Structure formats: structure tokens, C-alpha cells
Amino acid sequence: MTAVFKREFKGYFSSPLGYIFLAVMFFFSGQFFSTLLALSYAQIELVFSSMFTVVTMLIPILTMRLMSEDKKLRIDQLYLTAPVSIGGVVLGKYLAACAVYLIGIAPTILYTIILATFTTPDWNVFLGNFFALALLGAAMLAIGIFVSSTTESQMVAAILSYAILMFIMLFDTIVTALPSGLSFLEPVLRALSFLSRYNDFMSGILNVSHIIFFVSFVVVFNFLTIRVLEKKRWG
């Protein structure tokens, strides 16, 4: 697992991919923060809530290549014939993406420290928000790696992941406009909404069920990715 993690993490920075991801992340979070400063607001959570959309847009970039490239270059053959478990391989790749993602959201720590020079920030709110953004990313990355494992093409993986994440983002909007015949979908969509749970974190609520919700996405989609790889053996 560590070998795969190390390779993938390095891999992000031996191509423009990692740099582009980080640059765009830094640009937008910096942009949100400077707006905050310009308006002399001290609520760091405003930066975090704006990051939801940015993260949705950028996560597919991190995951599109993870599994699809292996499939295309037939490197899955290397992993499946090496004396390692498939779970370790998938997890190594997943954690590498998580690590790059964490670097991407790390500047928010810096922003809060800057805020601290003007006012006393509520560190609990910051921690809760940071934790939420990390969880959100972890769940989305898990979806992304799964999508990537189902195709040989990076482009297909990216577009599919976009579509899925955007769709999830729209759940709250869809709920308000459901035709009466489909109203039975309302509780389902509300339950699956990433945004409303994320917003709960933003308003300072640390709900255990929300944590479990995001963690289960991580577990389920990593598990599915492993199954996709294993399925190949039995096909």
C-alpha cells in the first residue's frame, strides 16, 4: 500500500495534474478569503461554504486518471500478479488522492491564522468546518475513484464523475421542484444530499450521523472499486 501511495502521490506532481489542481484550489479559496477581508468579515465559515462548489468541480481532476490509466496501460496486470492485496492497491491510490486534496484545502488554516491577527476566531468552528470539507472531499474522491475504475478513458471518467457530483449537488434544488407523482423521492433525495449536511457543519452543528454518512460513502465506493478490479479475474 505504501509503495502505491508513494508512487501515486509523486505521480500527481510529475504531471501538470497535481499542480493545476492545487493552483485552482488555492486561487479560489484565496479569492473567497480576500473578499472576506475586503468586506471585513471575520466568519471563516463563509470561505468553507463557498468551497463546496469548487471542490465539486475539481475532484474529478484528481481521480479521473487513478484507475483508468492503469487499465489502459495494462498496469492492472502488474498489481493483480504482484504479491499484494487489491485492497491495499486501491487504498494506496485513494489515500494519495486524499493527501493531495488535503494540501489543497490546507491554506484555510493559514487564512484562519491571518484572521486571528485581527480578531479572536472561533477555533472550534474552524476545526468543524475543516473537518467537514475534508469529509466532503473524501466522499467525493471515493466516488471518483470508483468511476475511474469502470473505464479505460480519463475523459470518460472525468465527465462521468462531474455528472454524478453535479447531480448530487443539485439534489436540494430538485427536491423543491419534484412533480407530485415523484414526491416519494423527496425523503431519499434529502437523505442523500451532500449540501444540506455540509451546511449543517457550516452552521456549527457536529452531527454524528452526518459523519457516518460521509464515511460510509468512502467505505462503500472504495469497496466497489476493489470489486471492480477483482471482477476482472472472474470475468
Add this chain to the structure above:
Amino acid sequence: MIEVSHLTKKYGQNLALDDVSFHVNRGEILGFLGPNGAGKSTTMNILTGYLSATDGTCTINGHDILEDPIEAKKAIGYLPEQPPLYLDMTVKDYLNFIYDLKKVKLPREAHIKEICGVVRINEVYNRLIKNLSKGYRQRVGVAQAMIGNPEVLILDEPTVGLDPKQIIEIRNLIKSLGERHTIILSSHILPEIQAVCERVVVISKGKLVADDTTANLSKNLSTDRHYRLLIDGPEEKVCSALKSITGMREVQTLGKREEGVYEYQIEAEENVDIRREIFKRLSERSWPLLGLRSSELSLEDIFLQLTNEGGEQK
């Protein structure tokens, strides 16, 4: 060392492997021969644990590939048909990554350097794999398989797409590796197998059609009972005259070679020398015998013969 028994693989309705059994002894170089699509890669993929078999078992060094995959895989170095290379890595980074992936315990620097020396990739050690020529990539693939000093090397068509000089180099490399490893080498090119392997397993349409030493294979199928004749005379009459010779098993016209001259392929009964009799018959009728040579079957002919037989059985 390697035991394959009753291996069967189905892709849906398509039977890719049909009850294939063979074994490989320690230190042997086994040639795995068959036309394209015969099931060579499928067999190798099952041996290495990449695919599962529909039926049958594979044991490597006493470890079943299904029940004890990690131990079995530790004993194998595999070079698939398309070497599994990360193009955006340097040779150095890639080999170190493989070293970590296989959790090798040998001294890192020395081990990797030694392998690079053996497959001669020292001069490209710090270059990106995507900038390497096909021959070098293939060698990096072999190096990758050798990391961790596995007892068994499984090489799937290692010379495909290389130029003749590179082919000879890779062949020599495999031969030298054979001194320390058990090797299974697949190919659809006969001279390659002939040059490198001691034993050959021939597979055709998913069936095992031969399993013998290269020398034995040629001996069994081509005793000096086959001749090629070049005779100046009317085809049909010559044919029937030849057939009337006692001890003649088969006469076949291969075609017209010159005006009035035909070539024949004949097969005699075992332990009968019919060359003198042929000459006698022909001279009686004044049909000049322009050529007589024993046509010892090359491995190529044997191969065609075996694989065609396999087809007919189906």
C-alpha cells in the same frame, strides 16, 4: 516447480482452454508454443493469478494460485504481453516502485543495479520510460519481472515487435536467465523456441497437442521416411507407378515445377528403404529422376501438423 492440471477456461460460451495439463521442472526453460489466439496468454494469465480458471488448478512451488495467492505470486516474475510500465516514471523510479510493491527484502541498491546490468539498461537508468525505444521498454519489463529474484519467470511473447538484433539480444538474455530461474516462454515464432527452450508445450485452439523436448518432437515426427521427388514424366502415370511400390504409404503431387516435371511428396512405411526401388521403377519407364531428397520435417512443419490435427479433432 509448476503444476498445471486440467485447466479449463470459458469466456461465456467460448472455450479458451480445454483441459490443459503440464508441468515444469525446476531450472527448465519451457517453450509455450501456439498460433495467435491459441490460449497462450490466457494460460499465463491464469498461472500468474491475473485471471481465474473455470476449472482446474495451478500450483507454483507447492502453493495453489487460488488458495495461497500471495505465496504463489512471490515465486513468480511476470512479463505480460504488454509490459506494465508507467510511462511518466524514470527507469530508476519505476524499478524502485516495483521493489517496494513486491516488498523485496534484498539490499535495494545492489539488487536493482545487478538486474540493470543483466538486462543492460544501465545507460537509460535515469531516463523517462516514455522516451525509451520498444526494445528498451521490453528490457525494463524483463527487469521488472526479475525484481525480488523470483524462482519462476513467465515471459509472454517477449520478442514481439523488436528488431532482429534486439530479438537476438533478448533471446540470449533469456538463455542466460535460464541458468538461475525456471522460465516459461511463450511465442508463436518457432525458431525462437528452438533456440532457447529445452522443452516445448504446443497448444492449439485451447488444447494441448504436444509436450516434449524439442529434439524428441523433431525425431518422432520426421524419421527419414519422407522424401521429395522431382520426376520428368506424366503426372498420373508416375503417381500410380510410385504407389505400386511395396512399402509406399502415401504419394502426393506437390505441383508442376518445369514443363513435364512434377514434384512429389512421398511417405514410406517404417523401416523400409524404398529409394532403390523408386529408381528402378522410374528407369524401367525412362522417366528421369531429377531430384530425390529426404524432407526432414522442421519444427515448423511439425507445428503446422500438430496445430492442424488439433483443429480437426475439434
